[in-house]
Amino acid sequence: MEVKVNEQTRKKSEEDKHISLVINGNQYSLEVGYGSYQVKPSDTLAYTLRETLGLTGTKVSCDDGACGSCTVLMSSKAVPSCMILTVECAGKDITTIEGLGDPKTGTLDPLQQSFVDHTAFQCGFCTPGMIMSAKALLNENPHPTEEEIKEALSGNFCRCISHYQVLEAVLAASEKDGGDND
Amino acid sequence: MRTFTHINAHTVNEACELLGQYRGKARLNAGGTDLLAMLKGDIWPEYPEAVINVKTIPGLDSITENDNVLKIGALALLSDVAKSPTIKEKCGVLAKAALSVGSPLIRNVATIGGNLCQAPRCWYYRYPRRLGGPLPCLRKGTGPCLAVKGDNRYHAILEGKGCFAVCTSDIAVALAALDAKITIAGPKGERSISVVDFFQPLGNTLKIDEMIKDFQIPATMLSMEQRFLKFTLRKPIDFAIVSVAASIGLNNGVCTDARIILGAVAPMPFRAKAAEEKIVGQPISDNVAAEAAEKALANAKPLSMNAYKVEIAKTLVRRAIKGSTAGLGE
Amino acid sequence: MIDSYRYIGKETPRRDGAEVVTGSAEYVDDIRFTNLLYGEVLRSPHPHARIKQIEKSKAEVLGGVEAILTWENVPDWKFGTPTIFRILDRKVRFVGDAVAIIAARTKDIAREAARLIEVEYEVLPPVFDMEAAMKPGAPQLYEELPGNKLPLYAPVLGPKSLTEIVMGDVEKGFAEADVIAEGTFGYENIPNPLPPEPPSAVALWQEPNKVTVWVSNQQVWLNRKILSEIFGDNVEVRAIGGPCGGSYGSKVMSWQVQCYAAALSKATGKPVKVCFSKEEHLAAFVLRPETRIHARVGMKKDGTVTAISGKWLLGTGYYSMTTQAQLSVGAGEAQIAVRCANWDVKPTIVCTNRNASGIVRGFGGQELKCALIPLLSLAMEKADLDPFEVLKKNYLKPGDGYYWRDGNWYSYRGVDYTKAMEKGAQTFGWKAKWKGWLKPTALNGTKRTGVGVGIHGNADIGEDVSEAYVRLDPEGRAVIYSSVTEHGTGQRSNCIKVVAEVLQLPLEAVSITPSDTLITPVEWGPAGSRGTYAILSAAIAAAEDAKQKLLQFTAPLLGVGMGDLETEDGFIWVKNRPDNRITWKDALELRTVLGHGRFNPDYSFANCMMSFVEVEVDTETGKVTLLRVVNATDVGQIIDPPGIRGQLNGCLGTAGIDSALFEETVLDRATGCVLNANMIDYKWRTFSELPPIDNVIMETPFPSHRFGAVGIGEVATSPGPSAVLMATSNAIGVWLHEYPVTPQRVLEALGKVGSK
Structure with a gap:
């Protein structure tokens, strides 16, 4: 059965259509939606990094927050990116493994x-x-x-x-x- | 993960209003470490229509102390609770409980309120759709509890009635030992309830349009000796097989007051009143501790595979009373 | 040990180090494809049922769904031993068995489609216990397997594979014994090797008869061989491997995953990726075989084993691919660990309604040791003998022999391991810690410590075939053609190391091709610790062949015989006249040199590892904590010190020592469900609980290849579990008979709680 929510609520859910966040020092503005390059409400940060942005250095193993393979830094804290919704990352500063070292010179952290x-x-x-x-x-x-x-x-x-x-x-x-x- | 409507709530009122509109078909998301696991497993009879983010509500993560009450916002991160100087100093049992949860990664996102509201840790209840699940069970409203005839090594040894899933919230056990009150917000305003009363055999007293706002710990508890012991196979990651939190008032070695709470032994945090009564007024000794431990578990009715939990629970109660923490990862 | 090597035995960085630490190493799920579809598996809720009807119309109309295959329309591909196991069948035989496979444009759509498929089952009674499965009237999993018993013969090992351990005269042996012990031990907790990267594959089928498969696997050529057998030789199979995020043997059994991808690609014409979720990995992929042995052991007072007779029950779950081969190897390994003239051990392999057992490091032998060493221990206890002394005395010595997996007798040509064992015992302090059977080493309040020792060795270190090419380029570089993938042992880096050593080139001047069967010669791949002897032998031979051809070509140019020439760093010169030199480029101009190397199986070497453990038992909670591990071995020559250290430290994980402490797959006998199919409830070792490990590695040269080395990595997990059982039993003063040593079992053994 479809839940009837009032118009204001429906609007609210549409409100946060763009997620702005910083990943490895670069500003991203991601659109929320169901298209190929959009972020679904249910996409985890790990999924967005890997599948939407192609940052496959972040690995997914258990997809349950228990193994740490998908660890990224969020506001400098280590967090399991498989247990975080991308739509809840607005304004966050994220560092992935690709953000360490200097890819231009090949110098490692x-x-x-x-x-x-x-x-x-x-x-x-x-x-x-x-x-x-x-x-x-x-x-x-x-x-x-x-x-x-x-x-x-x-x-x-x-x-x-x-x-x-x-x-x-x-x-x-x-x-x-x-x-x-x- | 199947999709849902996602809404950021900006006030407590708004969150409760949204919950009301969705009539039980929306879930609040705080840290997400339990909710996302449940959604990925796709185990609920009805998949939620909406997820309401409460992290966008400002101020719910604060830890403050005034008027002899320590107040902790529902969204305080477990990592912040574990390292807050105030909490470490005044209610070490809570800091220790918070530090015992999951791993540093989990504690950096999981919240104190979310820990209290975690779904039961039962491997039948949580059996995932991808492997031929979900499994119908009493907790989900259909059929008997599968643990009774199945593998119940981690299930309830006390107070199981129909459903034998246990409450593994370490935070609940610690807060109950601190006699904390929960402030619950709803459409009609706020109400306050003790942590022990918050839990019910098949869940908790939250109505579909209510949420936890904060926890209040009375100053009277803060002067007592506090102990938290958690038995697991491994120090990180694991949920408690048995946990014990205790607040014990002492005057020259004589117990003046006690609250002893057991976790993961019953569907709700279990207050061992008989053990408390046994030690109040007594000088703490090996014998008193051992007798109290026997009393605490006197009504234990283990299932086919979990009698060992009774022994472990007795050991933990004994050690908590004696203040011994040997080998329990404290 | 020769210390004049340039690279061998020296710490050198892993070739793939930079990719690994930057996250740029591309595991299967990291490779990008155009038009990629995602495969999903709909799995059975019943442990045993016949599919009556599958209604897929709702799923088929879901936007983005491109194919749904069931037993009715999937290619009739079969594999296993015997070859009767279909990729999708009309019957399901465990909870989680595949019912339908779906290809869709996104993972979410594929999963949603799985939700929309309605299946009607005729539920059949299941059987979970090995002995119950063999009883008359038990549910039958396959018409072809009456009594749920599998044929013991393993065709992959040749026409007369070892199917039992029978030799001498056990009655005579028992008559000679001073003590006879009898008992039953089981290693039935079916732990999961659980590599971090799940089983994964991408397949692209190009009609009419070409299929390319990107695999997560350490044995890519073997993978090609398996798929060719399944699809038929008229189908051209190309297997491409990359970095493999752990396998520990298990991913060699990825044929189903690969066939799902291949079938869906065949149906859609697009590349299809199938990556198992961790739940599927834990509940629908490879586990260790379960083992239960009831046996009698005869022993003399001096520790001589006079007779072993008994029944060995091996559970393989719902199907077998390699369980027969594991039986063969395990049976061979038993003779390596126990010199005994009289054996009568008869195995049976049983099917039950759970997910399958198969390859895990320790390959049959670990499973057998977990029961056999405790059985020997019962005899040692009766004769009041120190287990270290008995295990040392009874391990294979030069000149001894054994029936190996192919049914042939081999005389051992390797080194005597006695010294390594003694050095291990000394490092551990065995003499001081051993207090006698069922006696704790120390008491500390409510805690007791105990010690145990175990042993294992494998003659598969020279198994099967390897080939490699080495191409010399004029610029002073070399390229190794090999299908070896990197799955953690540093095997690719070690190939580079030996080739650089033979050719005396800088390491940076040697590279190795991608692992692609289109490019590389046949290679069984790393398995059974064969990497160091078999794989490196082929690489060494190819480099030597290339070097010889290079010198042969250059000799006339310098006016000398080729025996007078030497090469180093891309120069060739006349011996003792370093001024008379030319570069490879001068010699070769626009020409390359190709060397070929081949290794043929050699079962006359066996490796050996002995593990000592100390545990602490909390007698009030039953918790067992591992305090210390010492591993002792002799590998002839270390190729890469940090690499071998990592492999030996691996003794804990991958269903090794920890399978005696806390690892187990919890199969619910009421529902048939695997209850702990997640990484919270499946227990694995964390950083918070690391016991000190000492690895005693001796280097007595083997007559293997020019560097005198043999491999050890595979067996690192194997001696430990039985040592933990022994140590815990000693600590608590009561024999434990099952794994793992949970608080429940310990408290029951101590009589603190009633047994179930």
Whole structure:
């Protein structure tokens, strides 16, 4: 049965037709709707990043908020992009794995470089999410203890068990760099 | 995820009005970590027509203290609750409960009100459409509780009546131990209800056009010893198998007042009054704690696979009373 | 260990490192296609039913739906062992079995279409227990499989694959024994290897007979072989692999996913992508086989095993692709771990109404060890013997032999692992921690600690065939043609490493082709730890062949014999006369050199890993915590230190050690539903709970290839689970017989709660 809502409500739902947000320093204005390049009300941020904007560095694994593969930074906090509706991201500042490092020169963010130097991955599928969680930590706490790193990464799934090498990579990056490289 | 109409609410009144207009066919979205899981699983008999975003209502995420009351807005993030200096100092049980939820990622988006209103953590109730679900059950209005004859290792050991799904809200357990009041807003204004009374065997007292606005913790509780223990297989991610939150007033080692609440053992947070009565007026000792734990679980009726939860619950009650937290991830 | 290598044994960055850390590595779901359609599967709510009618008209008229296939109109493609399993059948055999497949313009439309299909079922009684399935009158899953028993023969392993462990005279063996123990142990928790990337495929069918499949898989050529068998040799199959987000064996069983995509592409003429959701991955994809063994073990007081006889029940769920092969390999591995002259172990493979078991690292052997080592332990307990000493004594030694999976007898040509085991024991402090059977190592209030040890080894490290080409370019570069994909072991980087070592080129001067069967020669792919010996042997041989051809070509130019020449960094010179040199470019001008390398199966080596674990049990809550792990092995020569470390640390995850602690697939025996098909309820190890792991890796050269190395990665998960069962049993003083060691089982064993 179709619910009857009053005219004002119907209007309201139409009101927020454009979602303006910043992703990796670029301003985006996304249209809400059901067309090919529009954002549906039910689209998650992970979906929009990957399917609408082509930013496939953000991986989706569990799609249930439990594995951290889709981690991005929102207002500098690490969040699961699979559990966030894009239509609720108006005005947000988002950083994805593509936003680290300098694609023009090919220079990696020191944290990314540290992951390479420590072979802190095996299959690599969880790595972008892992790096984003670690990045959020280092931004807030440039010199974390090992325990603090474990806590910050406790929502990131790695099945190959590269955890030990990840810890070393994050520790090394924090010692070298202090994490304030933004 | 199937689509829905999405509306940003800008005031509490507007949110309640919208809920009223949709007559139960709209869902509020706060942090989204539970709602989106339910929508993706597509498990409700009726898929919601609308999702109403309440994060666009200003001021609902504040944490303030005045007139001897600590007030926490329903939209306060669990990560903020966990690290708020005021909450850590005055009601550590709540900070610990908040910190025990999910993972840092979840706590950065999930809210305190949302945690309280989470759908039951029952793997029959939540069985997804994509795998041949949803499964009809008592909670959904059709048929018996499937846990009774099925795998009930995580289900209720106390007060199960028909439905044996448990309330796994860590926040509810902590707030109940703090004797917190919930301010509920509706079309006719606001009402206040205690956390324990908020829950009902098959859900909570929220009417279809009501929402939680804030939580108020009376100052009298803030001086008591507070303990939160949560038993899980893993420290992060997991929901409680058993949790205990306790506020215990002590005077020279003698218990003067106590509130002991168990989580994940019953369809609602379970107040262990018999255990409270056992310890009030007594000096806290191993024996008193053990006797109180026995009392707390005296009415336990485990199902076929969850008798072990009774033992764990007793252990947690005992340890909460004694103040021992060994090995429980505190 | 030779330390004169330029790259071998040195830490070198993974070739794909930059792509991995920038998110630009393209896993299947990341590849963009034009006109792409999305495939979705409608799944059965019943564990066992016959489909009476499928009403799809409502779904068909939904805008954006391009094809709906059911058993009535899908190609009659079949695979499995035996080849009787259809991609869509008239019957459904587990909750989640495929009923219809849908292709639509978006994922959401495809899912909505699935919602609109109405299916009428004739519900049949299900059977979930292995023994119940074999009883007369039990529900029958397939007409072709009376008693729900599968034939044991594994055609993929040759005409006389190993189907049992029978040799010597067990009665004589028991007569010689000082102690005889008997019991039943089960490893029946069917854990999921659960790679982070779900099973995924994109297929493009081009009529009349060409199909290209983009796969998430580490064995791309094998994938091509499987699909060719299914579609028929008249169909030209091209399989393209890329980075694989974990497999741990499982994704080799992706034929159904790929066939759904291929069938939908055939029906629509467009590329179709099928990516399982995590629920589907957990409830409708590969699990470990379940194992239950009832056996008797005879043992002498000195730890000599005199006889093993018993019944080995293997559950494969609703179908089998490789369970027979897992039986064969497991049976071979049993002989490698236990030198015993008299065996009589008879297996049975049973079908039940749950999702399928199949390939997971440990391939049959881990499943068998999880029951066999506890059974041996019962005898050790009777004889009051230290399990470390008994396992060490009974492991394969040079000169010993075994019947391997193909039914042939092989004499072992590898190294003696005794030293590695002893070094492991020393690192762990075994002697001080071992207090005797069912005795805790330490008591601490309500907590007790206990220790355990397990062992495993595999002779598949030289299984099957590999081929590679190495092309030398005039500019001093080399290209490796190989279908190996990167699934986490660093295999592609290691191929580059050995080729650079043979040709003495800078690492940057060596590249490897995309994994594409159109371009690359035959390659079984990484499996059974074969990467280091088999795959690298082919790459080494191809590089050597190319080098020889290069020098052969250059020798007349420099007026010397080719044996007088050396090459390094793109230069060729006369030995001892480094001034008399030319560049490859000078020598080759506009010409390339192609070397070919092939590896043929060699089952005369077996690897070995011993794992020591220490656990702590909270006797009040029943919670078991892993405190420490020590792994010990000898690999001949480490190729890549961080790579092998990662592989050995992998002992915890992928249904390894943690399958003894908390991992399990919860199959509801009342409804047939997998209840924990999400990553909250399916338990996996987190950063918050990392026990210290020490990996003792010795390097005693093997007569394998020129670098003397063998592989180890696959078996890392296998010795640990039985060690955890042993350690927990020792801690609590009571034998546990099932996995995992949940609080429920521990409290029951302690008598604190009644058993169900």
